[in-house]
Amino acid sequence: MTMARQWHSVQDTYGHLLQLIPSDRFLKMQSLKEVPFFICPYPPQEQVAVDRMVGQLTNKLEQTGVQILEINLYDLSIDLLKKRNVWTRILETESAISKDQLHELLNGILDVEDHLIPAIASRMADTKCDVMFMTGIGEVYPYIRSHNVLSNLQKTAKDHPMLMFFPGKYTHSLERGASLDLFGRLNDDGYYRAFNIFDIET
DSSP states (O other), X not given: OOOOOSOOOHXXXXXXHHHHTXXXXXXXXXXXXXXXXXXXEEOGGGHHHHHHHHHHHHHHHHHTTOOEEEEEHHHHHHHHHHXXXXXXXHHHXXXXXXXXXXXXXXXXXXXXXXXXXXXXXXXXXXXXXXXXXXXXXXXXXXXXXXXXXXXXXXXXXXXXXXXXXXXXXXXXXXXXXXXXXXXXXXXXXXXXXXXXXXXXXX
16 A cells, blocks of 8 residues: 655646545545545645646546546636626726725625535535535635635535645644645645545555
């Protein structure tokens, strides 16, 4: 068995995930005392390559019979804004209002507990999946915080493994607790119940 402790390259990560995710050991982690949430941290400068890798990984896994539901938080946010008929207005007024005003407006419409999580739950109900991928984390910061999504998602997405692709660093230790550092610089607070995917044996 091999163990990947940290990011090495897109190729190594692809190989690690392709070997790990279809395994019974990973897919049947519903019995964990903790929720089956995993984080795949990666260097932000690898964003384009990671996006490509996620698509290739999804296609390859589905060929083996593992159904993937990808939730891109940026795309989901735009869908919610369009459904509320405010997307065009935001585009028209963004340059004329302050960042604080925009932040306040989006916080209400994209409230994680009231709007985002129900939208994710709806997509999960409409799509049979074995594993959920969550992407678009960096694109929605600071309007949507990853630790807030994870905390509110615990009751909704606890029956299948969920893997969040995180552009930054995720450290987790008994001594220091958990830390989500977006882009390797911005502390997005901790979420101690998630596992670093590189610490999971294949």
